[in-house]
Amino acid sequence: MVDFLTLGFLQRSLMAAVLTGGVCAAIGVFVVLRGLAFIGAGTAHAAFAGVALAYLLGGPPMPFAIAFGLGTAWITGLLEERGRMKLDVSIGISYTATMALAILFIGLMKTYNAEVYGYLFGSILSVTADELKLTAGLAAVVIGLLALFAKEFFFLAFDQEMAEASGVPARRFFFLLLTLVALTIVVSLKTVGAILVFALLLIPAATAYQLTSSLHRMMAYSVAIGVLVSVAGVLLSFQFDLPTGPAIVLLATGVFFVAVALSPKRAPKPALS
Amino acid sequence: MAHPRPAHTHPHHADHEHGKPLIRFDHASFRYPQGPALEDITLEIADGEFVGVIGPNGSGKTTMLRAILGLMPPTTGSLQIFDCACQNLRCHHRARIGYLPQKRTVDPNFPITVHEAVLMGRSGAIGLWKRPGKADLAIVRHALEDVGMEDYDDHPLGALSGGQQQRVFIARALAQHPQILLLDEPTTGIDTTTQHNVLDLIQRLHEELHLTIVLVSHDINLIAPLAERLALLKTRLYALGSAKQVLTKEILARVYGPQILTTDTGHVIVADHHHN
Structure with missing residues (x-):
């Protein structure tokens, strides 16, 4: 066990798992509490379309993924804020439109490019040192901003209008949150892929939600669960030659159902006077 | 007309x-x-x-x-x-300006304690970047005492009765020192x-x-x-x-x-x- 931990690619994969699992689980708390789950799904597919366009044009994938992801998150956020149409409808449109764009860009490529599919399904075991540095840099930005503005984001998640009324510039923080969600998704594309990143955003936070009645403890539990299932998923996939993204997500799903079964919130509450 | x-x-x-x-x-x-x-x-x-x-x-x-x-x-x-x-x-x-909005249903599973809910009232006064200090925690404690909810500090907000939740929200407004x-x-x-x-x-x-x-x-x-x-x-x-x-x-x-x-x-x- 210890021997294979000395392998360079596995060390990089484990570090990527810690970073991705941690940052997805941290931002996922606000995604779950603020009800932004499907914005995450739409943004992930948009980021993948950006990657596909980058490969088509021969450009760097990350800036394209960031531009597409941010654009979609902001447009969906604006539509939600203005209430022009139901959120599920606007996300459904952006989700399918960006996926259609991705398929179109892939179709326009002259040759088959396996690397593009790596961003769709994730390929954490092939993370390079440069990609790891980029992941670490983006993760530091996201975690740093979340830590810096934790109280504002918690208030926003609980009651955005009250936050605005209490002197918190809640609208700006809402768009900052969308920006951080988009950046987190881009960080995770290489690790778990555009399809499964959605699960890593939701499942650790939803699991932590089952286990505590405190915002701060929910954040701590979510990050711990996100890091643990990501690392365990990488090790399992290495040991049993399984695809890594699905191993991480299915492990997280298993932990979620255990948490639901053991949740103290399911226990009958004593009546309060 | x-x-x-x-x-x-x-x-x-x-x-x-x-x-x-x-x-x-x-x-x-x-x-x-x-x-x-x-x-x-x-x-x-x-x-x-x-x-x-x-x-x-x-x-x-x-x-x-x-x-x-x-x-x-x-x-x-x-x-x-x-x-x-x-x-x-x-x-x-x-x-x-402290504000108590029309009563809305608090999701009984929303993970927030009474203390965390009242401390949110300090957000505007504390300002961006900064973390709540001892003075803010003391203000929260006094606000909870003002509404008679000081014994419920660590209780989940969603588990309280409607009247108790209303008191907590009044305490949150008071914590702003409005x-x-x-x-x-x-x-x-x-x-x-x-x-x-x-x-x-x-x-x-x-x-x-x-x-x-x-x-x-x-x-x-x-x-x-x-x-x-x-x-x-x-x-x-x-x-x-x-x-x-x-x-x-x-x-x-x-x-x-x-x-x-x-x-x-x-x-x-x-x-x-x-x-x-």
């Missing part, structure tokens, strides 16, 4: 027994996309005053509070809060005994902390004994003055129509108790 003139037994300006005016509506009108919400409101509320806002469903009561919070700019006229136009209200101004406290239907959805407890608490806070209070209620009988002045709204300001001056059969019939009855004891009965 000529608009009815408000039945003012007092002028629009604030009572001079109190401090200087903190809230000044000057011929202010507010609109929602679907139509006018408030029209031509002229009203001053002084520092330390307790004003009750009454009116039928959809009369603009909640809109008035949202306007004072700076969440709705006037389409015509002006609204000044702390000598600042409401559309220019900055975060530090808002931090001085100069103005806006209360929107604070007794809705809680039992009669708790209603009186909550109103006694509000009255005590007004007297002890000298808070300027604007309380919206559809229940005229609950609010009338507490407020120093009543503002009767139906999109326009129909009447302004003491309860005795505002709650006359003529004025009430004009605003509420035939659905209102006044008993010999001065009790007001409105046939439609629903509100929005």
Whole structure:
């Protein structure tokens, strides 16, 4: 066990798992509490379309993924804020439109490019040192901003209008949150892929939600669960030659159902006077 | 059509027994996309005053509070809060206005403790970047003591009864150390005994902390004994003055129509108790 931990690619994969699992689980708390789950799904597919366009044009994938992801998150956020149409409808449109764009860009490529599919399904075991540095840099930005503005984001998640009324510039923080969600998704594309990143955003936070009645403890539990299932998923996939993204997500799903079964919130509450 | 003139037994300006005016509506009108919400409101509320806002469903009561919070700019006229136009209200101004919104259901599973909910009230005062200090934690403790909920500090908010949650939200507003406290239907959805407890608490806070209070209620009988002045709204300001001056059969019939009855004891009965 210890021997294979000395392998360079596995060390990089484990570090990527810690970073991705941690940052997805941290931002996922606000995604779950603020009800932004499907914005995450739409943004992930948009980021993948950006990657596909980058490969088509021969450009760097990350800036394209960031531009597409941010654009979609902001447009969906604006539509939600203005209430022009139901959120599920606007996300459904952006989700399918960006996926259609991705398929179109892939179709326009002259040759088959396996690397593009790596961003769709994730390929954490092939993370390079440069990609790891980029992941670490983006993760530091996201975690740093979340830590810096934790109280504002918690208030926003609980009651955005009250936050605005209490002197918190809640609208700006809402768009900052969308920006951080988009950046987190881009960080995770290489690790778990555009399809499964959605699960890593939701499942650790939803699991932590089952286990505590405190915002701060929910954040701590979510990050711990996100890091643990990501690392365990990488090790399992290495040991049993399984695809890594699905191993991480299915492990997280298993932990979620255990948490639901053991949740103290399911226990009958004593009546309060 | 000529608009009815408000039945003012007092002028629009604030009572001079109190401090200087903190809230000044000057011929202010507010609109929602679907139509006018408030029209031509002229009203001053002084520092330390307790004003009750009454009116039928959809009369603009909640809109008035949202306007004072700076969440709705006037389409015509002006609204000044702390000598600042409401559309220019900055975060530090808002931090001085405590707000208890209409009771909304707290998801019983939402992971938030009583302490965390009340500490949120300090967010505006603490400012961006900064973390709550010992002084903020002491303020939270005092706010919980003020509403008699100090023993519930670590309880999940969603597990409390409706009346207890309302007390916690009042504590959150108090934790802001507000100069103005806006209360929107604070007794809705809680039992009669708790209603009186909550109103006694509000009255005590007004007297002890000298808070300027604007309380919206559809229940005229609950609010009338507490407020120093009543503002009767139906999109326009129909009447302004003491309860005795505002709650006359003529004025009430004009605003509420035939659905209102006044008993010999001065009790007001409105046939439609629903509100929005």
